[in-house]
Amino acid sequence: MSTRLTGKVILITGATSGMGRATAERLAAEGAKVVLAARGKEAGDTLAAAIRASGGEATFIPADVTVESETAELVRQAVSRYGRLDGAFNNVGAATAPGPVTDLDADAWHAELILNLSSVFYGLKHQIPALKASGGGAIVNNASISGVSGQPGMAAYSAAKHGVIGLTKSAALETAAAGIRINALVTGGVDTPLLRSGMGPTPEEALRAAGAMHPIGRIGRPEEIAAFTAFLLSDESPFITGAALAIDGGMTAA
Numbered sequence: 001m002s003t004r005l006t007g008k009v010i011l012i013t014g015a016t017s018g019m020g021r022a023t024a025e026r027l028a029a030e031g032a033k034v035v036l037a038a039r040g041k042e043a044g045d046t047l048a049a050a051i052r053a054s055g056g057e058a059t060f061i062p063a064d065v066t067v068e069s070e071t072a073e074l075v076r077q078a079v080s081r082y083g084r085l086d087g088a089f090n091n092v093g094a095a096t097a098p099g100p101v102t103d104l105d106a107d108a109w110h111a112e113l114i115l116n117l118s119s120v121f122y123g124l125k126h127q128i129p130a131l132k133a134s135g136g137g138a139i140v141n142n143a144s145i146s147g148v149s150g151q152p153g154m155a156a157y158s159a160a161k162h163g164v165i166g167l168t169k170s171a172a173l174e175t176a177a178a179g180i181r182i183n184a185l186v187t188g189g190v191d192t193p194l195l196r197s198g199m200g201p202t203p204e205e206a207l208r209a210a211g212a213m214h215p216i217g218r219i220g221r222p223e224e225i226a227a228f229t230a231f232l233l234s235d236e237s238p239f240i241t242g243a244a245l246a247i248d249g250g251m252t253a254a
Helices: 018-029 041-053 068-082 107-132 155-178 192-197 203-212 222-235
Strands: 009-013 034-039 056-061 085-092 138-141 180-187 244-247
Touching: 009 018, 009 068, 009 107, 018 034, 018 041, 018 056, 018 085, 018 222, 034 041, 034 068, 041 056, 056 068, 068 107, 085 107, 085 222, 107 138, 107 155, 107 180, 138 155, 138 222, 155 180, 155 244, 180 222, 222 244
Parallel strands: 009 034, 009 085, 034 056, 085 138, 138 180, 180 244
Antiparallel strands: none
C-alpha cells in the first residue's frame, strides 16, 4: 500500500458506513491521520478502534454536519487534536424526499437540501480556513450522477447534488491561489448498506438490475471510490481542482 498520505490529517464525514468507511480505512492505510465524523458514536468508536488495531491513526468525533455549529466544532476539535488539517472528504448525503415535484412537501424539500447541500457548505466554510492555516490541502465532495443529470422522482436530491457541484467549482476558484484544491465526485451506483436498504426484500436482484444500467455491467464498490478519493487528496493530483469527476461505470457517458 502507498504511503503517499503519511502525516496528512484528513477529516471524513459520514465515515462509519459505505464509501465513508472504505475511504477512512484506505486513507489510514496510506498513512493519513483520519478524523472520523458521524452521528453514531458506537459505530464511530468501533471503526476508530479497528483502524488503530490495524496500525493506523484514527480519532472519532461525533457530529451532525447538517448543523453548522457542530461542523465548526468538529473542525476545531480535529485541529486541536492533531495541530492541523490537510484535507477533507465531505461524504454525508442520501435521497430522502422521492416523488414528483408537484407532490413534494416543502419541509421535505428543505430537509433534503440541508442534508445533501448545506452540509457540504458548512464543511467548506470551516474546513477552508483550517487548510489555509496549514499551508494548503485538498477537499473532495461526494456528489452523484444526479448532480449532472435529472432523474424523475428525485428532484430534491438532484437539485441538491447539482448544487454540490456548483459549490465545489466556486469554492475551488476562490481557494486555488491559497494552495487548496476542491473537487467533486460524480458517483454512479455503489454497493453500500444505504443503497441496499432501499432495495426491498430482494436486494441481489435489484443490484443486478442496477448494474445493468451501467455500461461497465455492474455497480461500483466502496473501495473503488476510496482509491480515487485517496488519489485526489494526495499530492499526486496537484493540477486537478474545480472538477466534477465521473467514477460511475460509464453512466454519464451513455
